Amino acid sequence: MTKHLKVKDFGKKTEQLHKLDPKDFTKLPYPYENWVDPEIPEIPEARKADRDVSLDGILNVNFPKPKTKEEEEELVAKFLVGLRRLLTKENNWPFLKPFMLSLDNCVKCNTCSNACPIFESSGRADIYRPLFRSDILRRIIKKYVIPGGSLTARFSNNINLNWETIARLAQLSYRCTLCRRCAQTCPMGVDNGLMTREIRKLFSQELGIAPQELHEDGTVKQLETGSSTGINPPALMDLVEFLEEDITDRTGLNIKIPVDKPNADVLIIHNAGELLSWPENVEAFAILFELAGINWTMASEMVGYDSVNYGLFYDDMQYARVTLKHSEVARKLGAKKVVMGECGHAHKAAMAIGDRIWLAESNIPRESSMVTMEDIILNGKVKFDPERNNFPVTLHDPCNITRSMGIVEPQRRVIRKICPQFREMTPHGVHNYCCGGGSGFAIMQSNNFPNWRMSISGRKKFAQMLGAFTREELDSKSGVYVCAPCSNCKGQIRDMITYYDAYERMKMLYGGLVELIINCMTDVKEGYIEWEDFH
Numbered sequence: 001m002t003k004h005l006k007v008k009d010f011g012k013k014t015e016q017l018h019k020l021d022p023k024d025f026t027k028l029p030y031p032y033e034n035w036v037d038p039e040i041p042e043i044p045e046a047r048k049a050d051r052d053v054s055l056d057g058i059l060n061v062n063f064p065k066p067k068t069k070e071e072e073e074e075l076v077a078k079f080l081v082g083l084r085r086l087l088t089k090e091n092n093w094p095f096l097k098p099f100m101l102s103l104d105n106c107v108k109c110n111t112c113s114n115a116c117p118i119f120e121s122s123g124r125a126d127i128y129r130p131l132f133r134s135d136i137l138r139r140i141i142k143k144y145v146i147p148g149g150s151l152t153a154r155f156s157n158n159i160n161l162n163w164e165t166i167a168r169l170a171q172l173s174y175r176c177t178l179c180r181r182c183a184q185t186c187p188m189g190v191d192n193g194l195m196t197r198e199i200r201k202l203f204s205q206e207l208g209i210a211p212q213e214l215h216e217d218g219t220v221k222q223l224e225t226g227s228s229t230g231i232n233p234p235a236l237m238d239l240v241e242f243l244e245e246d247i248t249d250r251t252g253l254n255i256k257i258p259v260d261k262p263n264a265d266v267l268i269i270h271n272a273g274e275l276l277s278w279p280e281n282v283e284a285f286a287i288l289f290e291l292a293g294i295n296w297t298m299a300s301e302m303v304g305y306d307s308v309n310y311g312l313f314y315d316d317m318q319y320a321r322v323t324l325k326h327s328e329v330a331r332k333l334g335a336k337k338v339v340m341g342e343c344g345h346a347h348k349a350a351m352a353i354g355d356r357i358w359l360a361e362s363n364i365p366r367e368s369s370m371v372t373m374e375d376i377i378l379n380g381k382v383k384f385d386p387e388r389n390n391f392p393v394t395l396h397d398p399c400n401i402t403r404s405m406g407i408v409e410p411q412r413r414v415i416r417k418i419c420p421q422f423r424e425m426t427p428h429g430v431h432n433y434c435c436g437g438g439s440g441f442a443i444m445q446s447n448n449f450p451n452w453r454m455s456i457s458g459r460k461k462f463a464q465m466l467g468a469f470t471r472e473e474l475d476s477k478s479g480v481y482v483c484a485p486c487s488n489c490k491g492q493i494r495d496m497i498t499y500y501d502a503y504e505r506m507k508m509l510y511g512g513l514v515e516l517i518i519n520c521m522t523d524v525k526e527g528y529i530e531w532e533d534f535h
Helices: 069-086 096-105 111-115 117-121 130-145 163-172 181-185 192-207 215-225 233-251 273-277 279-291 316-333 344-352 369-378 409-418 438-443 449-457 459-467 471-476 487-499 502-506 513-520
Strands: 266-269 338-340 366-368 393-395 480-483 508-511
Touching: 069 130, 069 163, 069 192, 096 130, 096 192, 111 117, 111 130, 111 181, 117 449, 117 459, 130 163, 130 192, 163 192, 181 192, 192 316, 215 316, 233 273, 233 279, 266 279, 266 316, 273 279, 273 487, 279 369, 279 513, 316 344, 338 344, 338 369, 344 366, 344 487, 366 369, 369 409, 369 513, 393 409, 409 513, 438 449, 438 487, 449 459, 449 487, 459 487, 471 502, 480 513, 487 502, 487 508, 502 508
Parallel strands: 266 338, 338 366, 393 480, 480 508
Antiparallel strands: none
């Protein structure tokens, strides 16, 4: 294992730069102090033959190996063309200024490394330092793109641009969840998360290389069928009928979900993953809006019922195609406001980044469901009994809602009202740790990547979840609840609970915020959160 990897080694022909050894991972707290992680499985030799796994033995980006020297040279040439485009206003107008500032201002203080949960959890492996991949890109630009230019040089530039460098850089850009904790702590304002995302964009838009889950099974499927889950409009209507029946079975309420209602005050767009994996979340919003007297609707037009936008993580063009479709659907329905359901990246895609795209007649007001729920609860629009939620509850902060957008208190004002035993994780709010499934990782299930996601990228979050509860609460198995108001975060947390057998060990439950609201509403019969049926 290479303990102190140098950037100059990145392009050398070696079998593997870093081998993952579970003994080096940071230890988990009680009751997992002596937890021995499964060994990271090897990629089958058949896959190694035509894919590069020399970075750390993990594979989540299918980067085909060139068969000839000519193919390799063509690959390098395309990479350089894309890199030059990243540095021009015409081709990178959304992010050029922060990208250039991040390129030029790093002083190598490594403050970012100490803030990175992946670097820490891995046993402080050099390749996972936030500045490592940025420094490789910085050296390539200085040597091959703008030699002698304005980019500050604080190093001897001994990087070699070849097949190994490019393939490993592609893989390395998918060892970061883009949580931007590094950017938050950098004294110079360098955003290594943005740098990583721009590397991904280069590979996708210029070389056609991106994880299948994000591209073919993500944005491409969403634009072709209507949803990244494959739900088309007719299937959506079948699901709506199921949701209405399930609401009646669970609560006794007869609620009709309005679809394509014109000129509604609120158009809510959910992550379509909720419809398949957590329908109780979509049902809970329907119950809440109906009982609060809100004039609302959902859309059935292609893409308009799925807030997912994986282009945010890897490709500007795919991002723009999806978000423009969202704005078009809202405009056609005449919605006065779009409310984003419990999905972190959908918040950022439609709101923070969407402000650059939802222009002119498409600039329909957008609101976080955290704010919507806060208004309903704090202004007494529904009746609730907090004692129905009298069990230990902690709150996970989705990175894109809290750190990226500053929405911190609305969800807390709600949860303090309805959960008597609420307690914070440490740290929390804008200082939270990523769930480990950010930037699309939560949906990446192929090859041996899930083991890396469970053992390393999600390790700090799992430790936080354990640390939020006392030993007595965990040992009693009476039930503890991790509130995660984000669909992708819930997927990651579900997988961690399964991986670490946390439900059987301590009856650890997870779910959204709106389910907690419905669980304690006095106009709904008790038991909306079904503890015994969870697993």
